[in-house]
Amino acid sequence: MSAANWGTGQLLGVVDTGINPTHPSFATGQVSQTLSTCAAVSFRCSNGFRDDNSHGTAVAAIAAGNKPFAWNASYGGYTTTAGSVISVAPNANIVAKKVLNASGSGYSTDVANGVRKAADAGASVINVSITYGNTADMVAAINYAASKGAFIVWAGGNSNVALLNGANTNGLTAQAISRLVFVGSVSPTNAKSSFSNTPGSGKLVNTNGQTTGYSLRWLVAPGESILAPYTTAGTGTWSYWSGTSMAAPVVSGSLLLLQSAWPILKTRGTSIDLLLATATDLGPAGADSTYGVGLVNLGRAFQPYGTLSVTRANGSTIALSSLTGSMISSGALGSMASVQSKLASYTALDTYLRNFTVNLSGLIKSPAAKASLNALPTNVNKGPRAIKLADGRELAYWQGPGDSPRDHLGEFGFNEELASQRQQGFAMFTDAGGTSIAMGYGYPAQYAFTRAMTGDENLAWLSHDSALPDLMNLSQGGALVAAGLPLSQSLRFAASWSNTAATEAGRNGNWSPSWATPEAQGIQLGMNYQLTQMFSTGVKIGALTEQHGLLGSTYDTHSAMSLGRNNSMSYAATLGMRLSANHHLLFEGGFARTSAAQADGLFAGTSRIRSTFWSASYQQTKLLASRDRLTLSLRQPLRVSQGNINVTSTMIAEDGEAYLVHESASLRPDGRELEQRITYALPTGKLSDMTLQASYRKDANNIQGDNDASVGMIWSTRF
Secondary structure, eight states, X not given: OTTTGGGTTOEEEEEESOOOTTSTTSOTTTBOTTTOEEOOSSSOOTTTTOOSSSHHHHHHHHHHOOSOOOSOEEETTEEEOTTXXXXXXTTOEEEEEEOSOTTSOOXXXXXXXXXXXXXXXXXXXXXXXXXXXXXXXXXXXXXXXXXXXXXXXXXXXXXXXXXXXXXXXXXXXXXXXXXXXXXXXXXTTSOBOTTOOBOTTOEEEETTSOEEEGGGGEEEEEOSSEEEEOGGGOTTXXXXXXXXXXXXXXXXXXXXXXXXXXXXXXXXXXXXXXXXXXXXXXXXXXXXXXXXXXXXXXXXXXXXXXXXXXXXXXXXXXXXXXXXXXXXXXXXXXXXXXXXXXHHTEEEEOTTOOEEEEOOGGGEEOOOOHHHHOSSOOGGGOOOEEEEOTTSOXXXXXXXXXXXXXXXXXXXXXXXXXXXXXXXXXXXXXXXXXXXXXXXXXXXXXXXXXXXXXXXXXXXXXXXXXXXXXXXXXXXXXXXXXXXXXXXXXXXXXXXXXXXXXXXXXXXXXXXXXXXXXXXXXXXXXXXEEOSSSEEEXXXXXXXXXXXXXXXXXXXXXXXXXXOOEEEEEEEEEEEEEEETTEEEEEEEEEEEXXXXXXXXXXXXXXXXXXXXXXXXXXXXXXXXXXXXXXXXXXXXXXXXXXXXXXEEEEEOTTXXXXXXXXXXXXXXXXXXXXXXXXXXXXXXXXXXXXXXXXXXXXXXXXXXXXXXXXXXXXXXXX
């Protein structure tokens, strides 16, 4: 009742003996004195639509009485406490159409006219707690009311026989049958009331000759000892009523609640079908000749029915259970809190197109904190060994672990079938004239490109150790090619190409194989100018193409979270300082622009995105030993500073129909990562070395409040 706002906005038509509009069970003005009328044609109503029998007022109060009951009462298996609201839809409005006289008598022409008048008054549900007849005027009235969008709830009758003694009803339209339901009565223990009629074996035959058994349009509801007003005995008098007349308004009130919560049920004409589909089966399995479809179950009717689905940007739907793909965010995007907020209260539709709120925020996975995975550099991140030849040439090389099963003995989660079988390694050759060429696989790109661009090994080491996560950092770990050449004594030009390796998600089998292919490719061009012996400056331009990722995020190309292929450009400047032979400084910073993306899933695309990055690093060699190296760095990794994503959202119009909108959510992270790092590397022998490292990150991965610190040591040797 609360979820449906107590039936607010619905109008119940009561075709009966009239209603006493001032009865304490109704709110002031709840029973419309403007729309309520005497609809009888066989007799004259001396008191207008007012009830002089009590039956109509009782029926209306069961369906939509507004005021709490004033006393404690217990009778016939029910207990009512003072202060209870004992109707079904207490905030619905009511219109009375009086068609029976003070003795409860009338003709089919009176009832048929009342049904028509209730439909003309705009009633969405018309309750008829009167004996049903299949006369031509009654059939025509039902057809008329259905054509006006009304649902008709008809009491099944109290003669303990099959409806119409098994006779068929002819002439109803298919639309009318879909908006018509008969109601039988059950006791508090859900057994058929002794007086209640049953659906029997009769049928509704529509105007096209198609048949529908009464049992398929028959519900049962409580109809014994129902507490309701007895106005002819006094304004404050209540009584216990029994009959299918009392069961019918329980169903009518249920329809009012459902339509108040979901107007689409009225718009599409499916309110009664939903109640039938969610009824509790009684008697033999399926629809039967005693209980019909079963007991009205409003609790079940308020739950999603069938498959919950969400709507993609292209208008197609996808079952909620099929949303297996997700997006792993990246440090540049942080936790995507704004997007998660919108996904946390996302609208899904059930089989009846009713809207339900679901939490899809779990489809966004925050990036893992590196410190929780490995606080220190591993062999993969070791710098190259350099060999200087007598004629000025130089060879730098590095060899890492392979991808054969023997290289992964004891490694948790290693999947041999997804292994790339590629040996990790790096080699760079520089001739006497300063021309460099490098190739590698699985090696960070910073060293090779900075060495090619500046021609300075120390600046290359600084760039490598600071590991500035700029845009081009997103295309490393796979193949690498770099080249540099001097254009003059002071000016150098460099170019590189790199791509990403198979993702770890693909390796451990958590994602589909399509995630395990190279995701990004980057091309970078740079020029460096030696201003003085102490200062050099450079500019870098990079282009990055991500196949199924955005700024380092990862998603399945075929999932509803996909943003397709994305292209970005980066622009950076560098300043290198040679303070002495053993002291060097390097400043790097810039910004990146990512083109707007188009998508057809839960995301409709993105705006143009701007990101920034910078780092400052200092290196001192020969601090305690001839070949040791101390590095201090401060950096802000790649971080989105401007940009939005359009989340495809389902909105509900006043008539309940769903329509799509694209709600903008900011991609700017709520935090700003700043990392301070100190690293000391010391060779301990010809084939061994030791590395000490400590770091602190504020707002790690650009997630506000996620701070971490790490400290540790690695000692390695080769045999």
